[in-house]
Each structure stands twice: as structure tokens, then as C-alpha cells.
Amino acid sequence: MGCTHSSETTDSISEYQSKANLTGLKKEHVDETPPQETHEQISATFNDEDRARTTARIDFVSAYFTIEMNAGPQGLIATPRITTEDQASLPGFEATPVILRFVDEGAANVVWSIECAGEWATVLPTHQSFLRKKLLRLRKGTKSPSFNGTQTSPPPFLSSQDVYQHYNENIQPIFSKHELVEQTLVQVSEDVIKACNAILDTSEDYGERKRKRWGWHIEHTERTGLLITSMIPNDDDSILVQLKPKWLAQSPGAPPNARRCRTCAIQTFRRTDKDHLPVCPLALVSGKQRLVHDTLSNLPKSAISALPPFMERSEVVDELTTFFLGNDHMDSGLGHEPKDYGHKLLLHLRALQQQFDPLGVLKVVRIESEDRNAELASANQVKMSDAKLRRDLGLAMTLRDCTLFIKMWKDGESERFHLDARLADLDPKSSEDGERSRRWYDAELQLVEGGWYEGTEELEEGVATHEKCMLWNSAKEAYDG
Numbered sequence: 026m027g028c029t030h031s032s033e034t035t036d037s038i039s040e041y042q043s044k045a046n047l048t049g050l051k052k053e054h055v056d057e058t059p060p061q062e063t064h065e066q067i068s069a070t071f072n073d074e075d076r077a078r079t080t081a082r083i084d085f086v087s088a089y090f091t092i093e094m095n096a097g098p099q100g101l102i103a104t105p106r107i108t109t110e111d112q113a114s115l116p117g118f119e120a121t122p123v124i125l126r127f128v129d130e131g132a133a134n135v136v137w138s139i140e141c142a143g144e145w146a147t148v149l150p151t152h153q154s155f156l157r158k159k160l161l162r163l164r165k166g167t168k169s170p171s172f173n174g175t176q177t178s179p180p181p182f183l184s185s186q187d188v189y190q191h192y193n194e195n196i197q198p199i200f201s202k203h204e205l206v207e208q209t210l211v212q213v214s215e216d217v218i219k220a221c222n223a224i225l226d227t228s229e230d231y232g233e234r235k236r237k238r239w240g241w242h243i244e245h246t247e248r249t250g251l252l253i254t255s256m257i258p259n260d261d262d263s264i265l266v267q268l269k270p271k272w273l274a275q276s277p278g279a280p281p282n283a284r285r286c287r288t289c290a291i292q293t294f295r296r297t298d299k300d301h302l303p304v305c306p307l308a309l310v311s312g313k314q315r316l317v318h319d320t321l322s323n324l325p326k327s328a329i330s331a332l333p334p335f336m337e338r339s340e341v342v343d344e345l346t347t348f349f350l351g352n353d354h355m356d357s358g359l360g361h362e363p364k365d366y367g368h369k370l371l372l373h374l375r376a377l378q379q380q381f382d383p384l385g386v387l388k389v390v391r392i393e394s395e396d397r398n399a400e401l402a403s404a405n406q407v408k409m410s411d412a413k414l415r416r417d418l419g420l421a422m423t424l425r426d427c428t429l430f431i432k433m434w435k436d437g438e439s440e441r442f443h444l445d446a447r448l449a450d451l452d453p454k455s456s457e458d459g460e461r462s463r464r465w466y467d468a469e470l471q472l473v474e475g476g477w478y479e480g481t482e483e484l485e486e487g488v489a490t491h492e493k494c495m496l497w498n499s500a501k502e503a504y505d506g
């Protein structure tokens with residue numbers, strides 16, 4: 026197969042990488058250390074001679090996508106697979122050459138783009154349906170040679186198989202298909218994992234990898250990954266907005282006279298610096314024009330990827346306001362939802378967060394007797410022993426920590442915006458994980474006892490009280506009459 030890869034896709038991804046701060050609203054930010062030296066990037070030719078000749082840096086993985094048919098209890102099972110082995114000469118074996126490139130990483134995962142090494146039109150339709158507009162997400166979990174003990178560890182390793190099972194059993198049933206960044210499990214060969222890890226190492230050598238991510242590889246023993254819907258803007262006309270909706274309803278454990286919601290309370294407690302203060306989720310879902318608009322106007326710069334010259338930030342904010350407001354029923358142009366379906370999606374997410382955690386962390390998490398809050402724990406003995414409540418709490422916490430990607434593009438002729446919004450990062454969080462549930466418990470207790478919900482916390486001299494929460498404002502409005 027001819028293997029000159031599509032420069033269009035490559036350009037749009039690298040432009041997206043350079044233009045957007047891909048970590049969005051997250052706290053950690055790209056280490057600005059410039060590359061130590063410029064380097065020639067070679068194109069993938071799949072030509073061994075070329076490969077041997079060049080000493081230039083290779084910053085992609087050449088691989089093959091195949092679908093293997095294996096016998097299962099109920100007949101043949103199709104297993105998608107990404108491998109570096111060229112088995113194309115095997116009889117009946119169809120392989121699509123692909124190129125994997127680093128897109129971005131979080132604490133737990135590294136995300137790769139998948140480009141077709143040939144022409145899309147020549148790829149088998151069955152392969153296209155797996156690969157087109159998809160990214161590969163691989164989970165981290167092994168220390169790399171550069172680990173020095175100071176780098177942040179990823180959360181406890183979960184295989185993509187477990188993440189997929191959780192998605193299938195718990196997430197898919199509670200959302201519509203178009204509301205989700207979809208996931209498909211794919212087998213990934215050891216060689217692909219090795220090649221991807223080599224790229225992470227090289228990007229450390231070139232000073233390009235975020236410092237706080239150094240020292241960690243994709244789990245060496247992992248043999249699966251996830252193919253996920255790509256929300257990368259396809260071309261120069263589109264942008265990506267990335268935000269975490271967080272706790273869309275007040276915490277069930279908050280005091281009744283709270284003036285901060287859980288998200289605003291914890292961010293104030295952590296004194297997250299101003300650029301990283303989250304949107305107040307309650308304001309975002311309020312359905313009130315001024316609140317929604319103000320909230321979106323205050324999105325950190327990093328939440329919106331770089332705008333094309335013909336797009337103003339103010340019109341993006343106006344469009345997002347309509348999207349989250351809930352009173353516009355124009356067609357979105359996608360043919361499935363009205364233009365304000367962002368509001369409906371958030372209402373749905375909020376209802377689920379409430380449904381799966383009606384009692385609050387303090388009442389559900391099992392705390393042993395040495396706890397400072399043993400009294401409260403024993404008062405809730407019956408509830409604490411309820412396995413379903415604990416399982417549901419884990420799901421609620423997943424739903425409170427997911428990411429909303431909104432891809433926006435403008436129709437050249439009508440000048441109308443089109444939006445595609447999907448929830449991602451809905452990975453399992455277990456309340457049976459003692460360390461994690463302890464962290465949830467301690468955070469809630471701290472917020473309650475420290476007066477962070479009520480806004481009565483003790484502040485160091487000269488530190489102003491942070492009043493940016495919808496609850497604070499509505500309490501003030503009620504007070505002012």
C-alpha cells in the first residue's frame with residue numbers, strides 16, 4: 026500500500042497541539058521549557074532503507090490495524106488489534122498501516138492520534154469504522170528509567186479492559202450515544218507499547234514532555250487500549266472547548282446555610298490560583314442568562330483552543346451561552362438535538378450525580394474507629410455497610426469529575442455555529458479504594474468543619490474572601506432585597 030501519510034490530518038493535530046493548551050482547566054500546565062534543539066522530523070515512509078539511512082528523530086509509531094477473528098463460545102469474535110508486525114503476507118490477512126502520534130496526556134493516560142498511512146478511500150470500510158476520527162488512549166502504570174521518586178504518580182493502575190467494562194456496564198446505559206466520547210476496546214501489541222514509551226522518553230530528552238509527567242510509562246504489561254471519539258478540531262474552521270462541569274448540585278453533606286457550592290468551596294480551600302478557578306457549576310447550569318454568560322466569559326484562556334482569525338472570543342462565548350442556557354430550540358445542525366442541548370446535557374448529568382449520591386460522602390464512606398469523626402461514622406453504620414450505596418458513590422464521583430468536550434465550527438455560508446458536545450474521562454472511581462475514599466471523606470469534613478461552605482473560614486491576614494459562587498451571590502441578592 027502507498028504510504029505517504031495525510032499531511033492535512035497531521036497539520037491539524039499539530040496545530041491543535043501548539044495552539045491549544047490541551048490540559049484545559051486542569052491545574053497542571055505545560056512546562057514552558059523550549060525544546061533544547063531543533064530537530065528534523067522525518068516522514069513515515071515504511072521504507073526500511075530510508076529508516077536505516079536517517080538518524081533524525083522519529084516521533085511517531087508505524088503500526089498496523091487488523092481485525093482478528095477468534096473462536097468464542099457463541100461463534101467467531103472479531104478482535105480489533107494494533108500491532109507493529111507486518112503480517113500482510115499472511116493469507117486472508119487484511120491490515121491497514123497507521124501512524125500513531127502523541128496528542129496529550131493526563132495523570133493516568135496518554136492519548137495518540139491515528140492517521141492512515143495511505144489514502145482513507147483505500148481502507149476497508151470495516152477498518153474505517155474503527156479508525157476514522159478516533160484516538161488511541163493508553164494507560165500509564167510503569168516507572169520509566171527517568172523516574173527519580175519526585176514525580177507525580179498516576180492513580181492506581183486500571184487496565185483499559187476494566188475501564189471499558191465500566192463504560193459498557195455503567196456509563197453507556199445512562200447516556201445517549203451522541204452525549205459520549207465513545208470507547209472501543211482494542212488489543213495493542215507489546216511492540217506498540219514499547220514504541221510509544223520510546224516516544225515519551227524522547228520527548229523528555231527534548232524537554233517537550235510536561236515535567237510533572239516525567240518518570241512514567243504506559244504500563245509495560247498492558248495489552249489493551251481504547252479507541253475513543255476524537256474531539257480534535259478537524260480543520261482551521263473549528264475550535265475545541267474543554268471544561269469539567271464538576272459538582273452540578275450542592276454536596277448532600279454541605280450545611281444548609283452554605284454560601285459556596287462544593288466546587289467553589291474546595292477550590293477556595295485549595296486557593297487555586299485565579300486563572301485556574303473553575304466555573305461555578307451551579308451558575309453554569311442555572312439557566313439564567315447573566316449568570317451563564319458571566320461564567321462563560323470567565324472561562325480560563327486555556328479552556329478554549331486558539332481561534333481562527335474570523336472568530337471572535339465574544340461570539341464563541343455568546344454561542345456557548347445559548348448552548349448552556351436552555352431556552353433556544355433551534356436545530357443544532359447535527360440533526361439530533363436543539364441548539365441548547367448543552368443545558369439539557371448538564372441537567373441530565375446533575376440528575377445522575379444526585380441519583381447516585383443522595384446521602385453524601387460522610388455518610389457513605391466506611392471509616393474505621395480511629396477516625397476523628399467516629400461518632401458520625403457509627404451513627405451511619407447501617408448505611409455504611411450498604412455495598413450499593415458505596416458503589417453508587419463511586420459512580421457519582423466519576424460523574425463529578427468527567428470532562429466536557431465541545432467542538433465548535435462555523436458554517437462558511439450561513440455563518441452559523443455547529444456544536445458537537447460529548448462527555449469523556451468517565452473512568453471508574455471505587456469507594457472501596459481506601460486511600461481514595463479517605464481523601465473524599467477528609468475533603469468533605471475539612472470543608473464542613475473549616476467553614477469553607479459557609480464562607481466563615483479563617484483567612485490569613487490580607488487574603489480576601491473568595492465570593493465567586495452562585496450561592497454567595499444569591500444569598501447577597503436575597504439580603505440586599
Ligand SMILES: O=P(O)(O)O[C@@H]1[C@@H](OP(=O)(O)O)[C@H](OP(=O)(O)O)[C@H](O)[C@H](OP(=O)(O)O)[C@H]1OP(=O)(O)O
Pocket residue numbers: 051052053132180269291422423425426454461465
Ligand atoms: O477532588 P476534586 O473534586 O478536586 O477532583 C480531582 C480532580 O481535581 P480538579 O478537577 O482539578 O478539582 C483531579 O484533577 P487534576 O489531577 O487536578 O487534573 C483528578 O481528576 C482527581 O481524580 P483522580 O484522583 O485522578 O481519579 C479528582 O479527584 P476525585 O475527587 O474525583 O477523586
Ligand SMILES: Nc1ncnc2c1ncn2[C@@H]1O[C@H](COP(=O)(O)OP(=O)(O)OP(=O)(O)O)[C@@H](O)[C@H]1O
Pocket residue numbers: 047048049128129130131132133134135136160162206253254255256257428430449450
Ligand atoms: N476524545 C478526545 N479528543 C480530543 N482530545 C482528547 C480526547 N481525550 C483526551 N484528549 C486530550 O488528552 C488529554 C489527556 O486525556 P485524558 O483526560 O483521557 O487523560 P487522563 O490521564 O485520564 O487525565 P486526568 O489527569 O484527568 O486523569 C486531555 O486533557 C485532552 O487534552
